[in-house]
Amino acid sequence: MNSIIEVKHLSKKYKLGEWQKYFTLRDTLVGISKLPFNIFRKKENKGLSKGEFWALKNISFKVSQGEAIGIIGPNGAGKSTLLKILSRITPPTNGDAILRGRVGSLLEVGTGFHQELTGRENIYLNGAILGMNRREINKKFNEIVEFSGVERFLDMPMKHYSTGMYMRLAFAVAAHLDPEILIVDEVLAVGDAEFQEKCLQKMDSISKEEKRTIIFVSHNMEAVQKLCSRAILIDKGKMVKDGNVNSVIDIYLKRSQQVSKISFSKRKDRWGTGQVKVINVNFKDAKGENIQNLKCGEDVEIDVGFKYFDKMVKKIDFVIEINSFYDQNKIVRIDNKILRKEIGVKDNPVKIKLHEIPILPGRYQFSISVLGKEGEMYDCFPEAGLFNIDYGDFYKTGTMPEKGQGYLLLKYDIE
Amino acid sequence: MITHIKPKSGLSNIDLAEIWRYRELFYIFAWRDIKVRYKQTILGVGWAVLQPIFSTFIFTVFFGDLVKIPSGALPYPLFVLIGLIFWGFFSGILSHASSSLIENESIVKKIYFPREILPLSTVGANLVDFAISFTLLIVVAVYFHFLPNPLLILIVLIGLIIGILGAGGMGLLLSAFNIKYRDVRYILPFFIQMLVFLTPVIYPTTIMRPSFRYLIALNPMTGVIEAARVVFAGGSNVNWQVLGISAISSLALFVVGLYYFKSTERFFADLV
Numbered sequence: 270m271n272s273i274i275e276v277k278h279l280s281k282k283y284k285l286g287e288w289q290k291y292f293t294l295r296d297t298l299v300g301i302s303k304l305p306f307n308i309f310r311k312k313e314n315k316g317l318s319k320g321e322f323w324a325l326k327n328i329s330f331k332v333s334q335g336e337a338i339g340i341i342g343p344n345g346a347g348k349s350t351l352l353k354i355l356s357r358i359t360p361p362t363n364g365d366a367i368l369r370g371r372v373g374s375l376l377e378v379g380t381g382f383h384q385e386l387t388g389r390e391n392i393y394l395n396g397a398i399l400g401m402n403r404r405e406i407n408k409k410f411n412e413i414v415e416f417s418g419v420e421r422f423l424d425m426p427m428k429h430y431s432t433g434m435y436m437r438l439a440f441a442v443a444a445h446l447d448p449e450i451l452i453v454d455e456v457l458a459v460g461d462a463e464f465q466e467k468c469l470q471k472m473d474s475i476s477k478e479e480k481r482t483i484i485f486v487s488h489n490m491e492a493v494q495k496l497c498s499r500a501i502l503i504d505k506g507k508m509v510k511d512g513n514v515n516s517v518i519d520i521y522l523k524r525s526q527q528v529s530k531i532s533f534s535k536r537k538d539r540w541g542t543g544q545v546k547v548i549n550v551n552f553k554d555a556k557g558e559n560i561q562n563l564k565c566g567e568d569v570e571i572d573v574g575f576k577y578f579d580k581m582v583k584k585i586d587f588v589i590e591i592n593s594f595y596d597q598n599k600i601v602r603i604d605n606k607i608l609r610k611e612i613g614v615k616d617n618p619v620k621i622k623l624h625e626i627p628i629l630p631g632r633y634q635f636s637i638s639v640l641g642k643e644g645e646m647y648d649c650f651p652e653a654g655l656f657n658i659d660y661g662d663f664y665k666t667g668t669m670p671e672k673g674q675g676y677l678l679l680k681y682d683i684e
Numbered sequence: 685m686i687t688h689i690k691p692k693s694g695l696s697n698i699d700l701a702e703i704w705r706y707r708e709l710f711y712i713f714a715w716r717d718i719k720v721r722y723k724q725t726i727l728g729v730g731w732a733v734l735q736p737i738f739s740t741f742i743f744t745v746f747f748g749d750l751v752k753i754p755s756g757a758l759p760y761p762l763f764v765l766i767g768l769i770f771w772g773f774f775s776g777i778l779s780h781a782s783s784s785l786i787e788n789e790s791i792v793k794k795i796y797f798p799r800e801i802l803p804l805s806t807v808g809a810n811l812v813d814f815a816i817s818f819t820l821l822i823v824v825a826v827y828f829h830f831l832p833n834p835l836l837i838l839i840v841l842i843g844l845i846i847g848i849l850g851a852g853g854m855g856l857l858l859s860a861f862n863i864k865y866r867d868v869r870y871i872l873p874f875f876i877q878m879l880v881f882l883t884p885v886i887y888p889t890t891i892m893r894p895s896f897r898y899l900i901a902l903n904p905m906t907g908v909i910e911a912a913r914v915v916f917a918g919g920s921n922v923n924w925q926v927l928g929i930s931a932i933s934s935l936a937l938f939v940v941g942l943y944y945f946k947s948t949e950r951f952f953a954d955l956v
């Protein structure tokens with residue numbers, strides 16, 4: 270079969286310092302003084318100069334028509350960069366790609382929606398931005414409205430929409446785009462379970478019934494498994510594995526476990542100014558012993574060690590978020606500001622005591638961010654580590670809900 | 685449809701066929717700007733009329749009555765209103781276009797389309813504002829018993845084209861510049877304020893040395909405003925030479941702006 274997408278040796282180079290998003294003239298004036306020396310230096314795409322890195326390096330693959338292919342990998346692996354190149358938002362540094370067919374890319378749900386405009390107006394606006402013309406939108410209008418289920422609010426400004434309504438309308442427009450190649454990034458990261466299911470079904474029918482090609486990036490392994498027959502694992506910009514979806518996901522899960530065993534200070538899958546960094550995280554049980562697996566209903570202490578590289582920093586804030594690993598739902602957030610607790614240099618390591626863990630057994634992932642008092646990001650660790658929660662007698666009844674029956678355990682009485 | 689993605693360096697081609705395919709985006713962005721601009725304002729589109737009225741009043745009191753700037757055949761309020769309305773069209777496009785890429789950052793980062801559509805589509809909403817304020821201008825002219833020369837239609841058309849090319853060109857340049865250097869945001873208001881004094885809005889060029897009159901004609905709106913005043917006074921002796929200089933200057937601005945825009949375009953999504 271002829272391939273509809275051909276990606277050959279695609280590479281993309283970025284400069285470090287991503288968090289400095291723009292320059293001021295002053296920065297450039299400083300740079301200009303060095304210009305006479307740079308001008309004679311031949312521009313070379315292949316090598317790396319100081320402060321540059323490969324966000325994507327030598328990626329090649331082919332996709333046949335009607336195939337749904339999942340792109341997986343840890344944060345910062347280059348998945349989004351790949352989609353941005355395939356959607357022509359940013360050019361590659363080397364290599365090329367051929368796409369045979371109309372491309373619809375959905376890198377964000379609701380791109381270009383305007384809060385002040387009504388739902389009806391936004392359907393036209395969003396549709397046009399995504400590449401539909403008015404005739405096509407008119408033809409699909411009723412279908413879009415029906416799929417979104419927001420008929421009653423169609424003439425209300427979007428700012429009065431709930432997040433759920435917003436997402437449903439946004440996905441509805443994009444799903445009716447009718448491209449030959451659909452590029453989708455993490456759209457399922459938001460929205461409720463019912464909505465996610467509906468989106469998945471729609472994408473599934475786009476791929477299986479309408480024989481359209483889908484490239485799907487997600488952290489949600491269940492969704493990738495459901496939708497795609499093939500997956501590509503990318504890590505640190507390089508292709509690790511291309512093959513059957515189940516085998517690739519297996520490799521990914523194994524690698525994630527290995528990564529979280531590397532000591533924190535050596536890990537590179539983080540970003541931020543680096544003024545203060547997390548150097549270790551330990552889980553301890555009631556006896557003060559280090560543990561890997563937590564138990565429902567038992568107390569746990571999380572010790573987080575920080576290192577202050579910038580002596581000017583005296584106070585910090587931190588946030589730990591716990592997500593379910595397979596479907597990437599946020600479960601809880603631990604935040605010192607919520608307890609109105611100040612963290613200073615001498616609070617090291619910070620000890621967080623969790624009482625009677627009310628989370629269902631399963632595999633979880635946590636992220637840690639260290640922030641300055643002005644909200645500046647010192648260290649952000651999106652996939653800091655993994656842990657398991659095992660069965661424990663939370664209710665002291667010897668029984669509890671099963672996997673899939675929610676995430677949290679609530680203490681309650683029935684009288 | 686086959687899309688070939690490859691590394692880009694230097695100047696991107698201007699793909700007219702592609703711009704044509706995306707032509708509805710011009711209309712959609714303009715429509716959005718018009719819809720959004722006066723939402724949640726009590727007076728709504730009334731502002732398009734009130735702003736020039738207020739300015740005319742203030743300028744008439746200070747520059748017409750107090751400083752007694754000569755206004756030729758026209759009464760000062762009509763004289764200054766002509767200047768303000770054409771200048772408003774120019775500066776409106778300039779300021780909206782300059783901030784267009786930044787304001788639509790989320791779209792630029794997530795969707796592909798020919799980028800020049802964003803700054804250039806700001807022309808639409810400004811055309812609507814112009815149409816409204818121009819109606820006001822006609823009313824004011826009738827009030828002062830001035831019947832414009834039929835040449836007015838031609839002058840307005842030429843004026844709009846010069847305005848679109850000049851302000852559009854500068855807008856393309858500054859919008860691309862704005863992506864890299866956010867300084868533009870702070871400089872632009874001063875820049876526009878300064879430009880208004882380098883444009884014969886509140887004064888006629890007749891009070892200048894002749895050599896300087898040709899220099900100031902490099903400002904695209906000079907020729908337009910001067911010509912519009914001549915025809916509003918009923919005359920037809922438009923200084924075509926000055927208008928020609930302004931036209932060439934606006935075309936040059938457009939070419940330079942578009943050139944800079946297309947040669948930096950490929951970085952937009954990475955920098956915003």
